[in-house]
Amino acid sequence: MMQAVVFDLDGTLIDSAPDLHAAANKVLAAEGVPPITFAQARSFIGHGSADLIRKVMLASGLGEDPDEHARLLEAFMVHYNGPPALTTPYPGVLDALARLEGSRVTMGLCTNKPGGPTEIALRHFGLERFMRVAAHGDTLEARKPDPAPLHHVFAELGAPGGLYVGDSEVDAETAERAGLPFALYTEGYRKTPVPELYHTYAFDHFDALPDIVARHFRTVTA
Numbered sequence: 001m002m003q004a005v006v007f008d009l010d011g012t013l014i015d016s017a018p019d020l021h022a023a024a025n026k027v028l029a030a031e032g033v034p035p036i037t038f039a040q041a042r043s044f045i046g047h048g049s050a051d052l053i054r055k056v057m058l059a060s061g062l063g064e065d066p067d068e069h070a071r072l073l074e075a076f077m078v079h080y081n082g083p084p085a086l087t088t089p090y091p092g093v094l095d096a097l098a099r100l101e102g103s104r105v106t107m108g109l110c111t112n113k114p115g116g117p118t119e120i121a122l123r124h125f126g127l128e129r130f131m132r133v134a135a136h137g138d139t140l141e142a143r144k145p146d147p148a149p150l151h152h153v154f155a156e157l158g159a160p161g162g163l164y165v166g167d168s169e170v171d172a173e174t175a176e177r178a179g180l181p182f183a184l185y186t187e188g189y190r191k192t193p194v195p196e197l198y199h200t201y202a203f204d205h206f207d208a209l210p211d212i213v214a215r216h217f218r219t220v221t222a
């Protein structure tokens, strides 16, 4: 049986909040608007860049006008498009993925982040080579927490299902709606206490993930 594991990106494999925060504040600075705090930016991550800019506008008293939103989103994408300067992979991520690959686990990515910065980040951090399939925020019309993108990635991997790994309320809801087991990385951007989030497994360091995956697939094939 194929062992397929699909990962979320922001808050799960990479800590991208510092770059998202910086890019959002560049947009605001160009408008002559005071910066938002890091905690605000971090709390706005999860539903993709268009939603992040919508929340930045609301928090900064810039309203909800769709044309203004389109203009500021375009400006944001210009700033959030270079090599990630402040982003880092979470501790142990690369080792864990290498160990999973060594145990013949097939891996994919399912993020709400737009395609351009997703590809840049995957390449920059050497994550690309592990991901057989990578769906981003614009791959389908639907985005997480709609389960469609997650089903799409497992289907493209040729797996009937598998384990989804993510960090946030959005990921937990996606997995639950998809009817799939979920490993929650507790050190990402979630705001809800762990016991209140749907999850099958929870872990706070990637060193623990290969054993969780091995145990999971032993259980489902037993």
Ligand SMILES: O=C(O)COP(=O)(O)O
Pocket: 008, 009, 010, 011, 044, 045, 046, 047, 048, 049, 052, 110, 111, 112, 113, 114
């Ligand atoms: O960019 C976002 O808002 C969320 O991205 P993620 O789906 O990889 O967490």
Ligand SMILES: [Mg+2]
Pocket: 008, 009, 010, 011, 012, 046, 166, 167, 168, 171, 188, 189
């Ligand atoms: Mg995430």
